[in-house]
Amino acid sequence: MDYFKKLLELLKTEREVDRNAYLEMTASTSVAERRANGLTWYPIAIRGSEMSRGDYLTVEVERTTHQDIVHQLRFGVSAVLFSNHDPKNDRVEGTISYQGGNRLKITLRTDELPEWANNGKLGIDLLFDDNSYDEMQNALKQADTRLSKEENDRLIRILTGEKSPAFRDDLPPLHLPRLNESQQAAVNRILAANDLAIVHGPPGTGKTTTLVQAIKALIKQDNKQILVVAPSNTAVDLLSEKLADEGLNVLRVGNPARVSERLSALTLDSRMAEHNSMKEIKRLKKQANEFRDMAHKYKRNFGKAEREQRKALFDEARSIMKSVENTEQYIMDDLLTKAQVITATLVGANHYTVRQLKYHTVVIDEAGQALEPACWIPILKAEKVVLAGDHCQLSPTVKSDEAARNGLSTTLLEKCIARHPESVVLLEEQYRMHQMIMGYSSAIFYEDKLKAHASVAGHTLFPQDVPLSFVDTAGCGFDEKSEGTSTTNPEEAAFLFKHLTQFVTGLHTHYQQEDFPSIAIISPYKQQIHLLKEQLQDSPALQSYGDKISVNTIDSFQGQERDIVYISMTRSNNDNKIGFLSDIRRMNVAMTRARKKLVIIGDSATLSQLPFYAGFITYAEQQNAYQSAWEFMDN
Numbered sequence: 001m002d003y004f005k006k007l008l009e010l011l012k013t014e015r016e017v018d019r020n021a022y023l024e025m026t027a028s029t030s031v032a033e034r035r036a037n038g039l040t041w042y043p044i045a046i047r048g049s050e051m052s053r054g055d056y057l058t059v060e061v062e063r064t065t066h067q068d069i070v071h072q073l074r075f076g077v078s079a080v081l082f083s084n085h086d087p088k089n090d091r092v093e094g095t096i097s098y099q100g101g102n103r104l105k106i107t108l109r110t111d112e113l114p115e116w117a118n119n120g121k122l123g124i125d126l127l128f129d130d131n132s133y134d135e136m137q138n139a140l141k142q143a144d145t146r147l148s149k150e151e152n153d154r155l156i157r158i159l160t161g162e163k164s165p166a167f168r169d170d171l172p173p174l175h176l177p178r179l180n181e182s183q184q185a186a187v188n189r190i191l192a193a194n195d196l197a198i199v200h201g202p203p204g205t206g207k208t209t210t211l212v213q214a215i216k217a218l219i220k221q222d223n224k225q226i227l228v229v230a231p232s233n234t235a236v237d238l239l240s241e242k243l244a245d246e247g248l249n250v251l252r253v254g255n256p257a258r259v260s261e262r263l264s265a266l267t268l269d270s271r272m273a274e275h276n277s278m279k280e281i282k283r284l285k286k287q288a289n290e291f292r293d294m295a296h297k298y299k300r301n302f303g304k305a306e307r308e309q310r311k312a313l314f315d316e317a318r319s320i321m322k323s324v325e326n327t328e329q330y331i332m333d334d335l336l337t338k339a340q341v342i343t344a345t346l347v348g349a350n351h352y353t354v355r356q357l358k359y360h361t362v363v364i365d366e367a368g369q370a371l372e373p374a375c376w377i378p379i380l381k382a383e384k385v386v387l388a389g390d391h392c393q394l395s396p397t398v399k400s401d402e403a404a405r406n407g408l409s410t411t412l413l414e415k416c417i418a419r420h421p422e423s424v425v426l427l428e429e430q431y432r433m434h435q436m437i438m439g440y441s442s443a444i445f446y447e448d449k450l451k452a453h454a455s456v457a458g459h460t461l462f463p464q465d466v467p468l469s470f471v472d473t474a475g476c477g478f479d480e481k482s483e484g485t486s487t488t489n490p491e492e493a494a495f496l497f498k499h500l501t502q503f504v505t506g507l508h509t510h511y512q513q514e515d516f517p518s519i520a521i522i523s524p525y526k527q528q529i530h531l532l533k534e535q536l537q538d539s540p541a542l543q544s545y546g547d548k549i550s551v552n553t554i555d556s557f558q559g560q561e562r563d564i565v566y567i568s569m570t571r572s573n574n575d576n577k578i579g580f581l582s583d584i585r586r587m588n589v590a591m592t593r594a595r596k597k598l599v600i601i602g603d604s605a606t607l608s609q610l611p612f613y614a615g616f617i618t619y620a621e622q623q624n625a626y627q628s629a630w631e632f633m634d635n
């Protein structure tokens with residue numbers, strides 16, 4: 001079967017494109033540019049160092065300036081410590097083993113700090129993420145081997161569509177009063193599945209709530225450890241917290257994206273630090289470091305006797321570290337055995353601390369945003385898989401157009417929903433949107449099956465308000481401006497602020513400053529977002545709302561909600577071009593962020609090129625939610 005060979009090819013193409021883009025971005029840029037792009041910390045100060053596993057040195061560094069730049073130096077990524085005196089030669093590679101605030105720890109592939117590290121001008125550069133690609137590639141190869149050897153291949157054959165999943169029929173249905181009907185059906189399907197269950201969770205339908213209850217019920221039923229994974233740290237963090245809230249023993253492998261005491265208390269690092277045997281380890285580590293420091297006093301270029309003395313001290317330090325490692329391994333095994341749930345990112349599931357573990361069940365959340373090769377990393381560790389997500393929202397980013405065209409952007413979730421409809425339960429009741437906001441998305445993406453829960457179905461900002469508006473700018477002459485791939489529409493942006501200002505001013509009779517509704521302004525186009533942010537700065541009437549108003553791209557709002565959402569569609573031209581507005585899953589995300597009011601501003605003449613938008617405009621007309629921008633400006 002060529003299933004995995006094809007995926008391996010696609011992954012190879014993607015890796016090349018990704019690596020080239022990375023090299024292009026870094027090769028010709030200065031340290032200041034890389035720093036501005038979040039790829040570099042510079043300058044940094046070394047705050048401490050200690051010996052760590054396998055003769056490596058772990059160094060703690062602090063970013064001393066430019067502290068508020070958003071960066072990508074995260075747990076698990078490869079990075080390099082360099083000196084800006086001679087960055088080509090004075091460099092040593094390693095892996096980031098901790099990151100929080102402006103500190104990080106990097107485990108370097110060396111046992112002592114090089115001389116140049118004492119001369120200042122130090123920085124940390126992100127390296128291309130070969131590790132993730134290696135892990136994905138290994139997983140695909142391993143799956144392929146298992147198939148050809150017909151070893152441990154049942155789940156693989158089911159997920160690739162060759163075999164059908166099986167279900168138990170001897171279980172009495174579990175009744176969970178806190179869950180609605182379709183959520184309970186999902187939990188029961190998960191409990192009954194021998195191999196595969198899928199939770200299809202449209203926006204706001206309580207997918208996380210359902211998964212947490214299902215995991216609790218699985219532990220009760222099987223009494224076996226469960227691996228819970230997701231593509232992003234944010235999703236892993238959220239699940240880890242909610243599972244711990246339910247009283248489960250959760251162990252978070254890796255390092256949370258958010259700095260939170262509650263979360264960091266769940267991590268393997270912090271659990272190890274609390275362990276009884278840690279005192280002993282600390283004592284030994286201190287001793288090893290003392291030997292190491294003594295060894296460093298003998299420089300390499302001294303005489304033979306000194307060299308021997310130096311070696312003896314290093315050997316002593318190493319042998320102590322060996323027993324540290326053994327004790328650490330013992331603590332780790334103890335913690336890992338006792339954990340009911342282990343949580344990690346997809347790639348994190350292969351972190352050296354948990355690489356060897358096998359699980360009865362693995363749960364993959366946000367599976368609609370996960371690359372298929374990454375999903376195989378945890379799947380190969382399990383007999384049963386639960387996939388949860390929504391393939392009707394944004395799919396994972398694929399950098400190579402060729403790989404995307406040939407199927408890398410089709411997720412395993414989407415494939416399995418098509419292959420095994422009997423495994424799927426759709427969560428049908430949503431707790432976010434007024435039913436008018438939900439209606440079009442439900443009709444197009446969810447076969448009209450979505451229902452709004454009674455608590456939200458009719459909620460509005462004030463009694464007479466209309467929850468949905470399409471404001472048509474056709475004929476207003478708000479033409480888009482295109483430069484390369486970026487598109488903006490300054491006049492549409494200005495109009496949006498006029499509309500929003502008027503609306504928000506009217507809200508003051510209904511709300512106080514403290515309980516004022518939250519507002520999002522979104523657009524598919526990054527350049528339009530820049531422009532909207534600039535114009536917001538220049539809108540005195542909106543200044544006082546501060547952090548109540550957030551402006552960002554659709555992609556960055558996935559998973560979030562706001563009371564009021566304004567969408568700037570941006571495109572308006574006579575050439576029938578709508579670019580990536582044609583990815584209707586992106587529009588599904590945009591339209592389903594609003595709780596009580598959704599205002600979409602766009603040019604019907606341009607948008608109607610695509611049946612999806614023509615249909616939306618008809619829907620808006622039927623709901624009395626159509627407004628022309630002319631009319632608005634005349635008022």
Ligand SMILES: Nc1ncnc2c1ncn2[C@@H]1O[C@H](COP(=O)(O)OP(=O)(O)OP(=O)(O)O)[C@@H](O)[C@H]1O
Nearest residue numbers: 178179180201202203204205206207208209431559
């Ligand atoms: N059975 C239920 N009864 C009442 N409220 C519920 C129920 N299930 C979920 N909710 C509420 O719906 C909201 C969304 O739930 P949750 O965070 O679990 O959703 P989600 O589907 O993971 O969200 P997203 O749309 O971001 O994927 C929460 O405020 C939650 O309290």
